[in-house]
Amino acid sequence: MKNAEVRALSLEELKEQIKKEQTNGQTLRFAHAISPLENPTRIKYGRRNIARLLTELKRREQEQNS
Template identity: 50%
Template sequence: MKAAEIREFSLEDLKEKLDEAIAQHKSLVLTHAVSQLENPIQIREGRKTIARLKTEIKSRELKA
């Protein structure tokens, strides 16, 4: 998910997306620990998406 896409969401949507991204990331890490993923780069992309979402949420909270 790109930063430009993230800016279009409302604050509630961002928080929902963050919860989904964290759950998906945990699932990927657990799956990777048990058996090798087909594309392990998904783990890195998930971390970056979580960071982007947290950054946007924090910036909106500071503006308010």
């Protein structure tokens, strides 16, 4: 998910996407612990996507408070 796509999301969609990505990341980590994933870099991209989403959420919260 690109930054432009993240900025286009509403606040509720943003929170929903964060939860979805976190559960997906947890599932990937468990699957990787049991047997190696075919593409383990998906875990890294998922973490980066979560960070992108959380950064946008924090930016919007700060924007509302000021």
